[in-house]
Amino acid sequence: xxxxxxxxxxxxxxxxxxxxxxxxxxxxxxxxxxxxxxxxxxxxxxxxxxxxxxxxxxxxxxxxxxxxxxxxxxxxxxxxxxxxxxxxxxxxxxxxxxxxxxxxxxxxxxxxxxxxxxxxxxxxxxxxxxxxxxxxxxxxxxxxxxxxxxxxxxxxxxxxxxxxxxxxxxxxxxxxxxxxxxxxxxxxxxxxxxxxxxxxxxxxxxxxxxxxxxxxxxxxxxxxxxxxxxxxxxxxxxxxxxxxxxxxxxxxxxxxxxxxxxxxxxxxxxxxxxxxxxxxxxxxxxxxxxxxxxxxxxxxxxxxxxxxxxxxxxxxxxxxxx
Numbered sequence: 646x647x648x649x650x651x652x653x654x655x656x657x658x659x660x661x662x663x664x665x666x667x668x669x670x671x672x673x674x675x676x677x678x679x680x681x682x683x684x685x686x687x688x689x690x691x692x693x694x695x696x697x698x699x700x701x702x703x704x705x706x707x708x709x710x711x712x713x714x715x716x717x718x719x720x721x722x723x724x725x726x727x728x729x730x731x732x733x734x735x736x737x738x739x740x741x742x743x744x745x746x747x748x749x750x751x752x753x754x755x756x757x758x759x760x761x762x763x764x765x766x767x768x769x770x771x772x773x774x775x776x777x778x779x780x781x782x783x784x785x786x787x788x789x790x791x792x793x794x795x796x797x798x799x800x801x802x803x804x805x806x807x808x809x810x811x812x813x814x815x816x817x818x819x820x821x822x823x824x825x826x827x828x829x830x831x832x833x834x835x836x837x838x839x840x841x842x843x844x845x846x847x848x849x850x851x852x853x854x855x856x857x858x859x860x861x862x863x864x865x866x867x868x869x870x871x872x873x874x875x876x877x878x879x880x881x882x883x884x885x886x887x888x889x890x891x892x893x894x895x896x897x898x899x900x901x902x903x904x905x906x907x908x909x910x911x912x913x914x915x916x917x918x919x920x921x922x923x924x925x926x927x928x929x930x931x932x933x934x935x936x937x938x939x940x941x942x943x944x945x946x947x948x949x950x951x952x953x954x955x956x957x958x959x960x961x962x963x964x965x966x967x
Contacts, residue, residue: 651959659952666944670937671716719934720941726934730927735934739920739942745815746908746919750901753839753911757846758897764847765854769889770881772859781855788848796841796914803837810837813916838915842908846900853896857889864888891958898954899947 700706704715719726725735761784768777804812811817811834861867862885870884912921920939927935 648959652956655952655955659948662948663945666948667717667720667941670941670944671713673937673940716937725938725941728935729932730930730935731932735938738923738935739938742918742920742923745917746912746921749835749839749842749911749917749919750908752835753843754846754901756839757843757850760843761847761850762854762893765851765893766858766881766886766889768851769855769858769862770877770885772855777855780851784848784851784855786848787844788852790845792841792845792910793914795844796838796911799837799841800914810834813838813914815918838911838917841914842911849900850893850897854889854893857892858885861885861889894957895954898950898957901946901950 697706704712707715716726723736725739727733728735728738731738764780764784768780771777800812803809813834815834816830867880867884870880875884908919908921909924910921911917912919913925916922920942923935924939926932927939
């Protein structure tokens with residue numbers, strides 16, 4: 646397949662998917678029960694005039710088709726409207742929470758990818774050995790553990806009992822740290838949520854990589870490489886590993902896009918001020934504009950991650966070019 650045609654086709658599919666997801670995003674949160682105008686008012690019985698005033702302030706009194714037009718106008722400008730609860734542009738609210746999530750997810754993803762894939766390679770290469778049995782069983786346990794439950798265990802053990810790390814947040818309240826002290830504090834606060842986020846992905850990458858390695862080891866080209874007298878290291882890293890990477894690359898890229906689900910749980914448990922915690926808070930407040938922005942960002946991340954995986958496949962898998 647022509648390289649330019651292949652790339653243009655994948656990019657066009659990604660753009661079309663983003664448009665469809667963004668349109669669906671408008672209706673998704675409006676089917677939830679509850680009136681956001683009432684939720685924005687103080688608790689207790691409120692006069693109808695106050696509720697109606699709130700509805701007009703956020704265009705909730707307009708027909709859905711007008712709200713849809715306002716929604717697309719704001720989305721194309723990257724504004725996403727005004728937050729119901731904070732009374733300021735959603736873009737400002739979201740911008741404050743992006744980098745904490747990028748930090749948490751970035752560190753957790755790097756850790757999970759390196760540990761999971763490397764352990765999976767050696768487990769598959771020496772299958773049925775002691776290392777394979779121990780690490781694969783641990784990987785299955787890690788993969789099946791609920792994130793919120795594991796996070797609570799980490800807080801009970803390392804924060805409450807041993808007091809090695811803080812129980813949550815990104816920094817100490819009221820602390821004015823600078824330089825090295827600020828970095829040390831950030832690392833201490835980051836360790837538990839990043840470890841909790843990464844641990845299930847370690848198990849997943851280990852299992853998938855092990856399965857890929859064991860499958861590729863039975864292929865004819867691997868047997869031919871052994872028959873030529875190549876060393877185990879050359880067979881593994883030059884012949885088995887490149888081909889076993891293909892399914893793992895797809896899973897890694899998809900998980901990078903799907904990180905919001907894990908980030909919501911990790912950030913909520915540890916009160917980490919990122920997009921995941923923002924999504925949880927906006928759901929409680931029925932803050933439609935914020936919910937729509939977070940959902941759209943997560944959806945675009947998934948679509949772009951899959952696009953990158955498709956582009957990588959073109960270079961990793963010679964069959965795609967044909």
